[in-house]
Amino acid sequence: MDNPNDVKELIPEFFYFPEFLENQNGFNLGQLQISKEVVNDVVLPKWAHSPEDFICKHRKALESEYVSAHLHEWIDLIFGYKQRGPAAVEALNVFYYCTYEGAVDLDALTDEKERKALEGMINNFGQTPCQLLKEPHPQRLSAEEVVQKLTRSDTSTLNLFQHLTELKSFFIEGISDGVPIVKAVVPRNQSRSFMSQGSPEILVTASLNCIIGTHGWLPYDKNISNYFTFIRDTTVTNPKTQRSMSGPFAPGLEITSKLFAVSHDAKLLFSGGHWDNSIRVTSLTKGKLIGQHIRHMDIVTCLAIDYCGIHLISGSRDTTCIIWQIVQQGGVPVGLAPKPLQILYGHTDEVTSVGISTELDMAVSGSKDGTVIMRTIRKGQYMRTLRPPCESSLLLTVPNLAVSWEGHIVVHTSIEGKTTLKDKNALHLYSVNGKHLSSETLKEEVSDMCVTGEYIVMGSLQGFLSIRDLYSLNLSISPLAMRLPIHCISVTKEYSHILVGLEDGKLIIVGVGKPAEMRSGQLSRKLWGSSKRLSQISSGETEYNTQDSK
Template sequence: MMMTAQIRNKIFGRVVALHPPNLLYSSGTRSPAELLRASGLTQRWVNREISNFEYLMHLNTIAGRTYNDLSQYPVFPWVLADYTSPKLELDSPSVYRDLSRPIGIVNPKNIEEVKAKFDVADRQFHSVEGTWKMLMESPNDVKELIPEFFYLPEFLTNMNAFDLGRLQGTKEQVDDVRLPAWATSPEDFIYKHRKALESEYVSLHLHDWIDLIFGYKQKGSAAVEALNVFYYVSYEGAVDLDAIKDPVQREATEGIINNFGQTPCQLLKEPHPRRLSYEGAMLRMTKSDTKPPNLFLFLQNLKAYVVDAPLSCPIVHVNIPRSPARSFMQHGLMDTLVTVGCDGSLGVHGWLPYDRTRSYPNYFTFERDPNIQNPKSAKKLAGVFQPGAKVHSRLFVLSSDGKFLVSGGHWDNSVRAYSLLRSKQVAHVILHKDVVTSLATDTCGMYLMTGSRDTTCIIWELNQLGSGSFLPNKPFQILCGHDSEVTCVAVITELDMALSGSKDGTVNVHSVREGHFLHTLRLPGDMPEQVTLLSVSHLGFICVHSCPDPQALLQCLNGYASEKSSGEVAGGDEHDIDSSPPTL
């Protein structure tokens, strides 16, 4: 929709006056360059606190790129140059594209070639290797990539079997995009391509590409020297459409902009800083007073600790806070490790993840809860579990700060929260109509998801501010759609997804924030199997484990199977609360 600057400014003023909840600023205006400086994103990327993909998405957004305008669509780099080898060697620099050159002159021979017209070529994207070959052979094709190349395998498949026509030369029918030899499927291509984007080589050279697209080599003498100059109407502020009175000339100018695109807003006028190497980032983290070291960098030196005394019942749940408060690093206090027995007995153990007085950086000490074996002082979850119910790890979750333990499986269909600091129950909420069978929290600790025998799931918005009840009395979302008992749940707010598995072998996917049903995934085979475990990664891969015929199935977001394996999953033991527990 085209509008005059006067109408645009009037609409903008009305929107700002409404003070919408996601408004970043309400008075004055900031240029994209000022927004980037104020955001602190560049330093976070340099320090490896955010990924290459996240940083590029932020840069595109700040520079005005949007999915809603094809002429200003988000732009991502070609990162690979090898689309023919049967195996992709990401550790070899030779498989990567030179990120310091514009895509049109990555092949040096294109620098000398000048043509006066565009190539007459098939415009349909049908081959990754063919598109790269065209870029290398023609100086007139200077297209970079779009974000979908790094997260959306479905765009490579003609899922609706559209008739996309035939290639002019070979008369070949255009269908699914032809993938490189090293990719076995669209999912495999996206996975390896994203891995290449986050590789060490790209991390250490991405700043060169940012200089070309968003930085100081976009305009001026630096752009001329880098052979990074485009037609003048594509640059921000180069043309004032409102000043063009001739309707024919204006229509022609708009056509050029809409068909050939616009360059992003210039965000930087000085060279972009280089990212820290992986080793440098790890060293910086180790020396920091606010971040503990990654113990898994020193797996060969880790010391194992064993509880040598017999316990009253088997441990069914072990957890530590997902986002530790760095209590030892900041206050000299221990972090916690929480264990739950099949009878509801609680153990709150202490451990020191780092000790500067030791010669090797992975040393830690473990302090077992002294009350765990003392019947008089032992801590125990309030309430009785459902008689005959299986007590397993999925009935318990620990809050991200390690202060609360939430439990299900109780006889009265309740969800309960137990304060580990105050050693008492602080919340008792009954909204399900049958026993709660599974709980899960997101990585940020904002949402709790519960599943029940009543076939429903509930999402709770947890109180992290310290005022009021940790577990609210009202649900954030109630999710329906299952025909049988819910057996496991998972929630990931980064993808706005809540997943629930059931006894009949189905996995339902809902949105977290709106509670909308998205779709159902079904396990393959004629006989339905019970879904026992669910896990989802931030890349959108869903792992489903089922029984009684144990198998793990890896699926993408829309349910297409990627990998399959058979076997039991360790750590999934269940204990009947009516049986006599063995010693540990």
């Protein structure tokens, strides 16, 4: 590493692929000549506890503020003004002359030996990239400068995961009074025309009594309110205008958030759990059934939609999973393809949770048989079975699972038949290649769970909202006590708020205590849409008293 004549470059695997550091196939790599020590796994530095820890810290270093602050210097050396000329000499950035673009015209050489000799030199030394810039590249803005710039904009929000010690909760009533909210989500890819910029997005709710709500939502605008603006859908309380999902659910089935999925443009609601084993597609704008797909042989127990909005996966009591393609017309989802893309087998009991990632070509399912199975989407090929560790002889089930952007699989397991909460529930983390990384015992029963960035957000039937670090599974802050069972949770696309649906029908909005504009002491206050009745608009002023769980 100290030899200036040896130019080293870290391959991409150093930043994403911990398996390359281990001799998992047990190849005979020989012995060291002096110590006779057997060569096996790569010896890691002392600051890395495992290959996964090494890769994680490596990537964090690459994406750190220090690297960002010096990124322009690297661009100057490789593509910029320090590649050639006096600036290159001063920066000790000079290479063999044959490596530079245009230094040698091979076509003009008539001597075949000279031509082959130069070609050999070029092949040996490589080629320097094209020089793209003749002037110094500007320095990237620091994280602090970016925050200050966003603060001056009209719609800047704060990432709640960067301000976990400053969270506040607010409640909204009048959506589903006395009836649990089982789904609350702000779809991430709502179509926005130039004329509609700044107008509210749609926040979708579904209640236990099948009532659907499409409410107005603005996470923050300094011209609107202190925290957020919620415009209640008036149809949810009017029996004449209420929109609902058609058809009853299967008798005895527990209605949870896993039975529902919303298209990313907020136009379609997919639902399972119906008595006829169907997956139903409901138009959120019209509140009418537009599709009914019966391919499972028993009740559909769980649904999940991928990050791209291309595929939907369903799990059933018939022990199978089905991957469906979401049909689009002009880039707008209009329903499900009539024929399943893949039918996946392998479980021996009811499928209770599913996850899907089109980018990683990975479908994951958990079952009452205590296993998690990984398969591919495009070919439906079986990859591996994960068996979460459990010391109890009682039946282990997998009520919830989630897949991160990078492919980490978070699995919630529960021991059936155990009457006490002690050691009944646990959280397990697996890598994209199925390696068990860590486990953590839980003190509560998880009702809903999602992975956002490097955090796991969980709600429990004991009424606790928990935020945990994805890699260590440790609590990032003390759980927030919501005082009532939580039925659903979701994180908004800006990472600005967590939406929590409670058993009594309240919608809890958790966000940073003070928005960016209020922090600067320049609070401008005006309600959007002055024609709206104040009873329909909540401006983040009704605080919900939560208690930190010690």
